[in-house]
Amino acid sequence: MFVLSLTLGLILTAAPLLVVPAADADGIAALYPGDVGIENHPDVVLVEKFEEATLTDLFNRWTDILNGSAMSFSSDVPLGSPGSRSLNIPWVGGGSVTAAISTNS
Numbered sequence: 001m002f003v004l005s006l007t008l009g010l011i012l013t014a015a016p017l018l019v020v021p022a023a024d025a026d027g028i029a030a031l032y033p034g035d036v037g038i039e040n041h042p043d044v045v046l047v048e049k050f051e052e053a054t055l056t057d058l059f060n061r062w063t064d065i066l067n068g069s070a071m072s073f074s075s076d077v078p079l080g081s082p083g084s085r086s087l088n089i090p091w092v093g094g095g096s097v098t099a100a101i102s103t104n105s
Contacts, residue, residue: 034082051083055073063103064103068099070098071087074088
């Protein structure tokens with residue numbers, strides 16, 4: 001099960017990719033500058049680019065959504081990212097998870 005849950009006191013942007021690194025020292029990412037095409041590597045387990053038209057479109061691909069109404073798309077992406085969006089998951093102090101998406105695939 002993949003669980004995406006962030007709990008930092010900043011505006012949060014979820015990393016758009018989750019990969020299982022290869023055995024070599026540089027890993028899979030070294031083969032795909034800017035992660036372009038990384039979803040085609042046979043060892044990649046999950047790719048999420050957050051480029052859907054709506055949050056509903058995004059949520060339809062995930063198994064569980066906790067407080068989806070608190071999430072939003074953001075244009076805050078890492079320098080060099082091929083994508084134009086990230087997912088903002090706000091955090092409210094107190095230690096509990098306020099929003100999350102997860103999948104069993």
